[in-house]
Amino acid sequence: MWTLRRASFRLSTRRGVNAGASRASAVKLVATTSEENEAGIPQSRQITYGRFLSAGMGRVSLKFAVGRHELSSQAGASSTKDDDDDLEIHGSNDESDADLSDGDEDGEKPHDELELSDAEIDPTKKKSQARWTQLKLFKVILNAPGLSVDSALSKWAGQGKELSRKEIFLAVRELRRRKMYGRAFQLFQWLESNKKLEFMESDYASQLDLIAKLRGLPQAEKYIESVPESFRGELLYRTLLANCASQNNLIASEKIFNKMKDLDLPLTVFACNQLLLLYKKLDKKKIADVLLLMEKENVKPSLFTYRILIDSKGHSNDIAGMEQVFETMKEEGFEPDIQLQALLARHYTSAGLKEKAEAILKEIEGENLEEKQWVCATLLRLYANLGKADEVERIWKVCESKPRVDDCLAAVEAWGKLEKIEEAEAVFEMASKKWKLNSKNYSILLKIYANNKMLAKGKDLIKRMADSGLRIGPLTWNALVKLYIQAGEVEKADSVLQKAIQQSQLQPMFTTYLDILEQYAKRGDVHNSEKIFLKMRQAGYTSRISQFKVLMQAYVNAKVPAYGIRERMKADNLFPNKTLANQLFLVDAFRKNPVSDLLD
Template identity: 30%
Template sequence: MNFTKLLFNSKSQAQYGVLSRFYYTNRVNKATLYSRISPLGSPNKSVEAELEDWLKHGKNVRVAELQRIIHDLRKRKRFTQALQVSEWMNKKGLCAFSPIEHAVQLDLIGKVRGFDSAESYFNNLKDQDKTDKTYGALLNCYVRQRQTDKSLSHLQKMKELGFASKALTYNDIMCLYTNTGQHEKVPDVMREMKENNVSPDNFSYRICINSFGVMSNLEGMEGSLAEMENQPNINMDWNTYAVVANFYIKAGLTEKAIDALKKSEQKLDNKDGTGYNHLISLYASLGDKAEVLRLWGLEKVACKRYINKDFITMLQSLVKLDELEEAEKVLKEWESSGNCYDLRIPNIVIVGYIRKGLHEKAESMLENLMEKGKHTTPNSWGSVAASYLDKGQVKKAFECMKAALSLFVQDKGWKPNLRVVTGILDWLGDEGSVRDAEEFVESVRRTIPVDRKMYHALLKANIRHGERVDKLLDRMKADKIQEDEETKTILAMKSS
């Protein structure tokens, strides 16, 4: 579980509204502009053509709907499309942009084109549009791209203009120091914030608590937590206690961790699957199977519908606990849930099998998925191949690596494990057929540069079966691979 993400998630939720576990669906089968734009899958696919077509057919365009579309696209991290809608709305003059609309567009420009473009947009704004909203949006752009000097210079301007009177501004600077690893500076920002009579909010305290925890200053962390608990304007939330529990676990303070986890659970919104997931992960770190299963049961009742992310967290936790039988039960729940297929989910169990030396079960699961027409990846098959090789079952490793290579797609990031490839090549040279060796080398050289070991395997296989190797040696020269002493030793096998 990524606890840095836990720290920052609540900030975005507070700014942009709590993210729903369900995508919006139109309640009536009536075509809307939203229903035209929302399904445009690729985040980089242009939406301007859809907007123009809507107008061309005489349909009304309501500003409120465009704003809602922008809001939804931002939630889904489809920032390029959100920016296109915002810029189109501005270009068409559908409404006079207020500082809030400018701030949204500035933020999107920063996300899509970088802080330089955001800075240029800001500089071209009219003076009346340069308010705390647009100044704050530009500060956020600087912070997001870790521009320390620009962030601090911009903050100073905001102070001079009286725009640094909210917690959000100081939170941004604390985020900057957190993201650049300068945790020791975070408490100083918190102190300055209070001196300037700006009340810290939940996120202010949480980021300060996190910095103390990262610095292993548990006394400072506990002091900040106690102060936060005593603030009348602060409603304590589950994720603050979860952050604290995580640092107690890392420090080996189990009792304190459990106490923080109990407090976190008391603050959970019954429908907050994210909260349950974090607590499940933390109890797994403590090795507490009973609590993991209890919270999973509560989550299923509370959230009614549980999404793939929930299954991923639960399966990761069970595999961490070496509870593979329980993981198999959860996997069956997922299979019957009706959720969309996601290879990451069965792959968690596959990885668990491999770690426990149950490579036959891992292979069987992959075969079963393929029989059902489900997508598998070369990485999964490659991992099973490595497991077989480690157990000395080279023929099985060969079969699994063939499956991995058959799924290879250029520029998708996967490369075969060279140790596994070498082991299989040695085996093919000593025991494999000429056809198997040829086909394997042909597949491998599509993924990694051809090398001497590949040719040595081919030479040995051909010589063992009484085949001529003249053409093979010519291919070797064409690939600019010179003969070495081992090559000569292999060739000497012909006359023995």
């Protein structure tokens, strides 16, 4: 782990690292001071870590001390790039970020509902056959109108139908796969109220996860108090931690992590990965602190740990560091999976190292692509990133005769990236005739129209979606907003989004708001910029540096002072990076002084 920490992240000179003989001493968080950093913003408030003692609901930051030697995590330290903190879980524009969204890619999940695996369901059946068996109970729940899932289940049980743990697991898994969390929650409520299932910790964790997704983190945390004490274990808390991290809630995540240590729950690699994933997006400087803690507590990194570290180094344009982490991973006995290979290829492509990227793509493809068609979707996207239209065409021909829906959608995306609109449309039409596509699938083509300023075609596609009975949700809104923005109609994009919110009560994506905010900021429209900034907060998106940077640009472009902006950032426990510090100086410079008043 020490090798990994050194290979992974070298801290800035302001943060000094000394981990010599006393490295084995107890890890302990110490209080930060309230002295101001270079930008004039005070440091974070304190928590203590003997066993990670919590600071309650207050602002939380991590500052580790190892014996007499200190490894601090100062939020004001400069990062490798000004926009390191612009990463976003929800609706990220970065493809590699999608590979790291929930930890599911490497088999790490907050919990396995009902603790059943595919092998336990029926080890002799193929996955397609196993999934077919779940449709019995699942169809009953799916076909139940509105909020009447409980009556449909009562009728099902009244007919003498078996409600085994296996059948319930299959139904819940399918509901989750389709993001039908409300119906899954109704199923659990019915099971509990009718005593049809003897609940275990995994079942309580499933309910907790659904509550967090449907009703928010405060209600999920409150639910824990109603769970029998004997079932309030690591699985329950790590489920809450994963939801906090997935919502980019830094304060809540650190609070729950501290709570787990306070309760003497085992420290797992899953919990550490949640913090790493969050810090990768919001505060990379704290990654080394988590690695130090893992080393001290002898928590071995997983493949997903390495993927997070590799992705973070790639985003920082530190290709040498990325390769060093990769080598460390192999030395520890881990073999790269296709997701990790794709991650490396994307970062090589972004760094302009096309030969290295192509070499990885050849490794992914192997010698006989027809025997491993399941990698085609990945290859199509990666070759499009490289601008290799001939390779995209070659890969598509391999799977064109017997395409999967994933292959088609990847081809649409690839042709769109290469600005081959007709080819993208042709593949999409083929797919729409072969399968019933959902809103997310349509959004791929809609995004292509937006990127190419094809407003009329975008509108026609949305009308087609509505005529097909598809739900117009946040992904579609995001593409529609981009369509209007690209056409120069920012006010129309804003009004369309507000109407959509009023009609559906759904939460727009973070990037949807940010796109509109950026356009108002470019104009120096402070009033509308502040309006969108406020709506982002009301929608539940915690303020972050990226939002303040855009907001500050509105004030800079308008050449007006931003009164109280430092206090607003301080209240959100945010600390300016170099770019934002410069912007703060500019908006301060617009303040009038006695001389300027005389001149006016």
